[in-house]
Amino acid sequence: MKKNYVKTAFELPCGAIIKNRLVKSAITERVSDKNLEPNEKHYRLYKKWAATGAGLLITGNVIVDRVHVESAGNVYVGDDRILPKMKAWAAAAKADNNHVWVQISHAGRQTNKFSTFRPLAPSEVQLKQLGLFGKPRVMTEENIQKVIKGFVKAAVICKKAGFTGVQIHSAHGYLLSQFLSPTTNKRKDKWGGSIENRSRLLMTIIDKIRQAVGASFPISVKLNSSDFQRGGFTEEESLQVIQMLNNKIDLLEISGGTYEKLVFFGMTDDAPKIKESTRQREAYFIAFSQKVRAISQLPLLITGGFRSFDFCNQVLENKELDFVGMARPFITNLDDIPAFLDNKIDKLENLVIRTSFKSLDNAAEGGFYARQIIRYAEGGDLNLKMNPLWSAIFLTYHEFKKGMINKIG
Numbered sequence: 001m002k003k004n005y006v007k008t009a010f011e012l013p014c015g016a017i018i019k020n021r022l023v024k025s026a027i028t029e030r031v032s033d034k035n036l037e038p039n040e041k042h043y044r045l046y047k048k049w050a051a052t053g054a055g056l057l058i059t060g061n062v063i064v065d066r067v068h069v070e071s072a073g074n075v076y077v078g079d080d081r082i083l084p085k086m087k088a089w090a091a092a093a094k095a096d097n098n099h100v101w102v103q104i105s106h107a108g109r110q111t112n113k114f115s116t117f118r119p120l121a122p123s124e125v126q127l128k129q130l131g132l133f134g135k136p137r138v139m140t141e142e143n144i145q146k147v148i149k150g151f152v153k154a155a156v157i158c159k160k161a162g163f164t165g166v167q168i169h170s171a172h173g174y175l176l177s178q179f180l181s182p183t184t185n186k187r188k189d190k191w192g193g194s195i196e197n198r199s200r201l202l203m204t205i206i207d208k209i210r211q212a213v214g215a216s217f218p219i220s221v222k223l224n225s226s227d228f229q230r231g232g233f234t235e236e237e238s239l240q241v242i243q244m245l246n247n248k249i250d251l252l253e254i255s256g257g258t259y260e261k262l263v264f265f266g267m268t269d270d271a272p273k274i275k276e277s278t279r280q281r282e283a284y285f286i287a288f289s290q291k292v293r294a295i296s297q298l299p300l301l302i303t304g305g306f307r308s309f310d311f312c313n314q315v316l317e318n319k320e321l322d323f324v325g326m327a328r329p330f331i332t333n334l335d336d337i338p339a340f341l342d343n344k345i346d347k348l349e350n351l352v353i354r355t356s357f358k359s360l361d362n363a364a365e366g367g368f369y370a371r372q373i374i375r376y377a378e379g380g381d382l383n384l385k386m387n388p389l390w391s392a393i394f395l396t397y398h399e400f401k402k403g404m405i406n407k408i409g
């Protein structure tokens with residue numbers, strides 16, 4: 001019988017050992033309380049995820065500036081007062097001898113108007129989507145220094161709370177990804193222009209976090225292979241950034257796309273540049289791994305589209321990557337994951353949500369999965385009978401309602 005590579009352990013450069021190669025990639029939970037703190041809902045959700053047997057759980061966006069949320073239900077980590085609740089969250093999430101890392105993030109211009117009409121961003125380039133995002137304010141040097149401090153502080157608090165690592169979110173069009181992309185970063189100072197300048201904020205944050213957390217605490221970066229947008233962050237630039245990341249971090253996660261191109265959801269119409277050969281192999285970003293391996297020794301996690309055991313096992317055996325990341329199967333196929341890890345279930349076939357309106361499909365898919373997570377967090381079960389059209393408007397409704405509750409209590 002063929003060796004089960006998915007179940008083999010892996011040692012990271014910092015010395016931490018991950019018990020197997022399956023990672024629950026970040027899934028925003030959207031269930032913080034009105035002070036943006038974690039609560040029973042997080043504990044319940046993460047106990048479920050720990051019980052799947054995955055070696056590493058990465059939390060959803062946890063925000064370093066309370067205004068710049070990715071969702072009104074994010075956790076915000078700003079000071080030590082949050083420690084007891086973060087400790088309880090970490091304890092619940094580590095229930096099965098697994099790792100749990102916090103994805104720390106700042107949404108920049110992708111912060112919606114329910115939180116602010118004037119989000120901070122590298123430049124004034126507004127995200128034009130259903131009128132939901134305001135015109136950005138260009139970040140001053142002071143704003144930039146505050147963001148750096150915010151990331152470092154959050155990482156230190158996560159470590160103190162017992163989380164076993166952090167992931168810096170520099171993908172999907174959030175603030176650090178905005179700095180990397182020439183379409184959203186038009187700055188003429190040391191934070192814009194060349195790729196060295198555009199990546200300066202990310203590199204500075206990593207260096208300062210490393211100084212603060214020490215050499216043995218895992219630091220990961222989630223990075224786009226490309227923005228898949230004309231004039232955006234390209235594969236060549238992504239490879240240059242990866243070279244700069246060499247020896248700095250413990251795990252590189254590859255994804256791709258932004259709110260304008262939801263490539264990370266695998267909506268292939270949104271990903272015209274994804275090659276046919278890549279589409280035929282189930283994972284969207286796997287073709288990029290060869291290029292990464294040619295220039296980097298960093299442990300590599302790729303997320304997006306992995307579903308079948310044989311494929312995961314094969315790419316691990318071929319050393320195309322070191323970890324397989326999944327998100328949606330950790331929602332609709334939760335109960336099957338332990339058997340999948342033992343190669344007793346071949347495929348985690350997640351649901352794909354479609355309305356009869358193409359333009360609503362991305363929103364329907366996002367809304368459907370968001371609602372299932374909230375149900376789990378509240379102690380409910382999977383509900384396969386959700387109306388796709390209601391799912392499509394759910395996220396806007398949720399942001400409005402939760403945003404109001406946060407403001408007026």
Ligand SMILES: Cc1cc2nc3c(=O)[nH]c(=O)nc-3n(C[C@H](O)[C@H](O)[C@H](O)COP(=O)(O)O)c2cc1C
Pocket residue numbers: 025026027028029059060061103169172222255264265266303304305306325326327328329366369370
């Ligand atoms: C409901 C939902 C929430 C997500 N939230 C986040 C997030 O907070 N941070 C992040 O980096 N990616 C997030 N993602 C993207 C996933 O981590 C992953 O990249 C994407 O879903 C592709 O993987 P999959 O095909 O296995 O679902 C989210 C995806 C879903 C479905």
